[in-house]
Amino acid sequence: MNNSCNCISCDLKDIFFEHLNEGEIHKMCSEKKEHNYSKGDVIIEQGEEIKEFTYLKSGLVKLFRIESDGKEQIISISKPMDFVSLLSVFSEKTYNYSVTALEDSTTCVLELEMVRKMTGENGIFALNILEKMSKASDSIIMGMLKIRQKHLRGRIAFILLYFAETVYGTNDFDLPVSRKEIAEYIGMTTENVIRILSEFRTDKIIKIFGKTIEIIDIDRLKMISEKG
Amino acid sequence: MNNSCNCISCDLKDIFFEHLNEGEIHKMCSEKKEHNYSKGDVIIEQGEEIKEFTYLKSGLVKLFRIESDGKEQIISISKPMDFVSLLSVFSEKTYNYSVTALEDSTTCVLELEMVRKMTGENGIFALNILEKMSKASDSIIMGMLKIRQKHLRGRIAFILLYFAETVYGTNDFDLPVSRKEIAEYIGMTTENVIRILSEFRTDKIIKIFGKTIEIIDIDRLKMISEKG
DNA sequence: CGCGGCTTTGATGTTCATCAAGTAAAGTGG
DNA sequence: CCACTTTACTTGATGAACATCAAAGCCGCG
Numbered sequence: 001m002n003n004s005c006n007c008i009s010c011d012l013k014d015i016f017f018e019h020l021n022e023g024e025i026h027k028m029c030s031e032k033k034e035h036n037y038s039k040g041d042v043i044i045e046q047g048e049e050i051k052e053f054t055y056l057k058s059g060l061v062k063l064f065r066i067e068s069d070g071k072e073q074i075i076s077i078s079k080p081m082d083f084v085s086l087l088s089v090f091s092e093k094t095y096n097y098s099v100t101a102l103e104d105s106t107t108c109v110l111e112l113e114m115v116r117k118m119t120g121e122n123g124i125f126a127l128n129i130l131e132k133m134s135k136a137s138d139s140i141i142m143g144m145l146k147i148r149q150k151h152l153r154g155r156i157a158f159i160l161l162y163f164a165e166t167v168y169g170t171n172d173f174d175l176p177v178s179r180k181e182i183a184e185y186i187g188m189t190t191e192n193v194i195r196i197l198s199e200f201r202t203d204k205i206i207k208i209f210g211k212t213i214e215i216i217d218i219d220r221l222k223m224i225s226e227k228g
Numbered sequence: 229m230n231n232s233c234n235c236i237s238c239d240l241k242d243i244f245f246e247h248l249n250e251g252e253i254h255k256m257c258s259e260k261k262e263h264n265y266s267k268g269d270v271i272i273e274q275g276e277e278i279k280e281f282t283y284l285k286s287g288l289v290k291l292f293r294i295e296s297d298g299k300e301q302i303i304s305i306s307k308p309m310d311f312v313s314l315l316s317v318f319s320e321k322t323y324n325y326s327v328t329a330l331e332d333s334t335t336c337v338l339e340l341e342m343v344r345k346m347t348g349e350n351g352i353f354a355l356n357i358l359e360k361m362s363k364a365s366d367s368i369i370m371g372m373l374k375i376r377q378k379h380l381r382g383r384i385a386f387i388l389l390y391f392a393e394t395v396y397g398t399n400d401f402d403l404p405v406s407r408k409e410i411a412e413y414i415g416m417t418t419e420n421v422i423r424i425l426s427e428f429r430t431d432k433i434i435k436i437f438g439k440t441i442e443i444i445d446i447d448r449l450k451m452i453s454e455k456g
Numbered sequence: 457c458g459c460g461g462c463t464t465t466g467a468t469g470t471t472c473a474t475c476a477a478g479t480a481a482a483g484t485g486g
Numbered sequence: 487c488c489a490c491t492t493t494a495c496t497t498g499a500t501g502a503a504c505a506t507c508a509a510a511g512c513c514g515c516g
């Protein structure tokens with residue numbers, strides 16, 4: 001937790017809170033709270049009351065639901081800029097999903113009441129929040145549609161490319177999730193995630209060293225993601 | 229098209245535009261346009277520039293995408309209160325989905341510029357829009373998650389219950405969609421939609437007369453929707 | 457009345473989940 | 487730090503769920 005006024009230099013300020021005047025920035029700064037989480041920590045728990053507005057400053061998180069049968073379904077794997085606790089925040093009293101840290105993460109938290117107040121008082125701020133929210137839910141929905149129409153090989157290719165291109169920006173990275181979590185994200189079984197990763201390895205599309213993945217033939221992976 | 233100022237008595241006024249003052253209502257009223265669509269008409273076309281803010285006053289519509297392979301995927305089947313052209317409206321320049329009328333429908337349209345302006349000027353209005361948007365995308369996402377985890381029988385049961393309980397409020401209704409559209413909505417093939425409907429008929433769960441469906445054993449249907 | 461789209465059913469094969477069984481890795485308590 | 491337990495990972499075999507292909511009847515519409 002850290003309350004010093006470092007918002008001026010925060011990377012996210014321009015994106016989430018542009019067009020605030022000095023006074024507003026100062027107010028936000030004095031009231032905001034930063035939280036640090038370690039890999040695996042729970043950031044938001046399904047069922048919890050929504051009292052705060054949370055956005056991700058650094059790290060990587062997963063959004064997921066525990067369904068009535070006890071199974072997890074991952075809604076989204078989000079990095080800074082993608083995730084703000086937007087889903088439900090303005091429409092529900094309690095969270096209907098959980099958020100945990102996949103990597104060490106830092107969130108910045110504001111009282112929801114204060115955000116509502118600022119939304120009411122500052123029109124440009126309001127439009128900004130609308131835009132972020134629109135973007136966040138759009139990308140979740142489009143992502144789910146894309147995944148749904150693919151076969152298993154295509155889904156695995158898709159998620160590998162997601163990590164390589166969108167999350168890490170390199171073809172050589174450590175998976176931040178277990179095979180089981182991949183399965184929960186793209187709607188298949190753990191065994192088949194493993195099987196298809198192995199297939200990709202024997203086909204010399206990727207190399208696997210435990211959690212470490214190296215993409216060798218990215219063009220083929222892209223083709224599988226498109227066609228499959 | 230109809231420009232007389234009947235907004236005062238519009239059912240949707242309280243929901244979408246509560247807390248407007250006289251002047252604002254009058255302004256909205258003089259600038260809004262109503263459009264009537266017949267079953268099958270295109271309301272919004274994928275790729276089209278987003279210049280307006282559209283909400284559904286009466287009727288039933290489907291939101292869908294045409295994917296690169298030419299196949300349709302239905303994102304949502306929405307009734308008044310559920311649908312406002314919210315997805316993307318505040319974040320994209322063009323629509324990345326289409327909307328067509330499943331039943332005769334009436335929309336009410338405002339210039340997007342005007343809505344943005346009002347959002348900036350009237351804080352409560354802004355919060356209201358945020359709430360609607362949050363609700364709309366939430367229910368789409370949760371719906372997709374629910375459908376994804378079900379087997380085909382469960383999906384068919386789910387959508388039949390959706391029409392019976394949420395859309396029409398009766399166990400005896402006309403399907404507003406073809407078997408093919410059901411398939412596109414819940415991610416399966418047309419043949420299997422038909423097959424499972426037939427199964428439900430032989431199991432005496434529903435009666436089928438072409439597009440007309442009568443649910444006989446709603447408890448069993450609910451059980452299938454839950455378990456399947 | 458004939459054409460194209462929607463619907464229906466059956467036969468077939470593929471894709472995928474489930475079950476089983478074993479290895480590796482990682483956390484836990486003495 | 488080591489034995490122990492648990493959790494994650496891996497592979498194979500089997501059957502169920504589902505898509506695809508094929509063929510025919512039906513209905514609305516020009």
